[in-house]
Amino acid sequence: MQHSKLPADDSPNPDALFDGVDLRRLAERIPTPFHAYSANAIRTRIAGLQQALHGFDALLCYAVKANSNLAILQLMAEAGVGADIVSSGELWRALHAGIPAQRIVFSGVGKTAAEIAEALAAGILRFNVESADELELLQRMAAELHVVAHAAVRINPDVDAQTHAKISTGKAENKFGVSIDEARRWFADSARQANVRLDGLHVHIGSQILSVEPFRLAFARVAAFWRELEAAGHAIASIDVGGGLGVRYRDGQVPIPPGDYAAAIREALAGFRGRLLLEPGRYLVAEAGVLLTRVVRVKHGERRRFLVLDAAMNDLLRPSLYDAWHDIVPLLDDARPPHRYDVVGPVCETGDTFAVERELPELHAGELVLIRTTGAYGAAMASTYNSRPLAAEVLLDRGRHAIVRRRQSLEDMVAGEQPARHWETA
Numbered sequence: 001m002q003h004s005k006l007p008a009d010d011s012p013n014p015d016a017l018f019d020g021v022d023l024r025r026l027a028e029r030i031p032t033p034f035h036a037y038s039a040n041a042i043r044t045r046i047a048g049l050q051q052a053l054h055g056f057d058a059l060l061c062y063a064v065k066a067n068s069n070l071a072i073l074q075l076m077a078e079a080g081v082g083a084d085i086v087s088s089g090e091l092w093r094a095l096h097a098g099i100p101a102q103r104i105v106f107s108g109v110g111k112t113a114a115e116i117a118e119a120l121a122a123g124i125l126r127f128n129v130e131s132a133d134e135l136e137l138l139q140r141m142a143a144e145l146h147v148v149a150h151a152a153v154r155i156n157p158d159v160d161a162q163t164h165a166k167i168s169t170g171k172a173e174n175k176f177g178v179s180i181d182e183a184r185r186w187f188a189d190s191a192r193q194a195n196v197r198l199d200g201l202h203v204h205i206g207s208q209i210l211s212v213e214p215f216r217l218a219f220a221r222v223a224a225f226w227r228e229l230e231a232a233g234h235a236i237a238s239i240d241v242g243g244g245l246g247v248r249y250r251d252g253q254v255p256i257p258p259g260d261y262a263a264a265i266r267e268a269l270a271g272f273r274g275r276l277l278l279e280p281g282r283y284l285v286a287e288a289g290v291l292l293t294r295v296v297r298v299k300h301g302e303r304r305r306f307l308v309l310d311a312a313m314n315d316l317l318r319p320s321l322y323d324a325w326h327d328i329v330p331l332l333d334d335a336r337p338p339h340r341y342d343v344v345g346p347v348c349e350t351g352d353t354f355a356v357e358r359e360l361p362e363l364h365a366g367e368l369v370l371i372r373t374t375g376a377y378g379a380a381m382a383s384t385y386n387s388r389p390l391a392a393e394v395l396l397d398r399g400r401h402a403i404v405r406r407r408q409s410l411e412d413m414v415a416g417e418q419p420a421r422h423w424e425t426a
């Protein structure tokens with residue numbers, strides 16, 4: 001239990017120290033709730049993966065959707081990391097943050113003609129194609145622009161990633177990718193598509209995966225298909241193994257060591273001389289983020305004791321959306337008797353609940369609480385529901401901090417809205 005290891009003297013509570021910054025002092029300067037990210041933690045994760053992949057011609061393409069703040073993308077750019085995008089909004093962000101187009105791959109089942117045109121014009125590295133219809137559209141758009149698009153087929157390997165149903169993507173009943181049978185036909189017909197060079201394979205089986213076994217299964221299927229294609233005379237220039245590496249949200253969860261993950265790739269792709277692409281999202285940023293919030297009040301219900309925070313589901317949706325566990329750590333200096341709390345936000349939804357019957361030391365209004373492991377799919381999934389402006393985001397780096405998103409003003413929040421004054425008929 002985090003609250004049992006209290007400091008013996010007046011040194012800062014170790015839980016309050018994050019990338020050399022005392023979060024309690026930070027919360028005196030920046031109103032809660034806000035997200036804080038450790039630049040060092042992100043750099044460490046990047047370097048660990050890059051080192052594990054030595055010997056490969058490997059490129060990390062960070063899955064922008066995990067945390068798309070421009071400052072985070074800038075960190076990626078500085079570390080030589082590319083981007084895996086799923087919309088033209090993400091393309092725009094990645095380019096603006098200084099990630100070169102030649103390090104950008106485009107995934108997703110719903111790429112529109114306009115999005116494909118933008119990505120072709122920017123000159124991105126590769127399209128991860130998810131349907132026959134998309135392949136035809138890519139050919140048409142590339143022909144119009146007189147360019148050749150590089151494409152990979154996203155294989156749905158039909159493996160169970162043993163993760164939450166809402167973040168599993170590699171089973172036959174999921175909407176993502178195509179079967180190996182269908183992919184085989186694409187390669188047989190690939191000469192027909194003069195403006196698409198189909199020379200890549202892509203697989204992404206899901207998220208928050210903590211066992212190397214599902215990866216092994218998926219990589220083995222992709223590798224067998226690669227060997228079959230090579231034997232049939234189809235050169236494969238790149239294999240993209242997707243993302244999905246899990247992180248520690250609670251005690252007992254242990255991320256796959258990068259060395260073990262790399263070993264699974266090495267084993268499956270023995271003899272592969274092309275480009276290896278990876279699309280980690282959560283793994284690079286989740287544990288590098290915390291959400292700082294204060295207790296608004298403690299409410300004693302009939303059956304439950306509610307800890308009402310100033311953060312809500314609009315700031316961090318994962319508990320509401322996936323029943324996800326996040327460690328909740330009060331930043332206190334003294335020992336307190338424990339209580340069981342339902343930890344909730346102020347939003348008018350029963351689902352606005354961060355934790356049910358969580359044992360925490362006794363807390364009072366105004367006290368600071370840390371919600372851990374919020375760097376991925378936290379701010380990125382935020383909304384202004386209940387007209388709560390988007391929270392600030394702060395980057396920490398060895399004792400210093402910089403605001404990388406100011407808290408949204410009310411004017412920002414309603415920007416673009418207007419009374420219906422100019423009525424027209426279509």
Ligand SMILES: *Cc1c(COP(=O)(O)O)cnc(C)c1O
Pocket residue numbers: 063065066084107108204206207208242243244245279280281282283
């Ligand atoms: C979401 C996604 C990722 C990143 O997943 P993580 O679990 O965050 O690593 C990578 N590739 C694709 C195609 C995705 O949709």
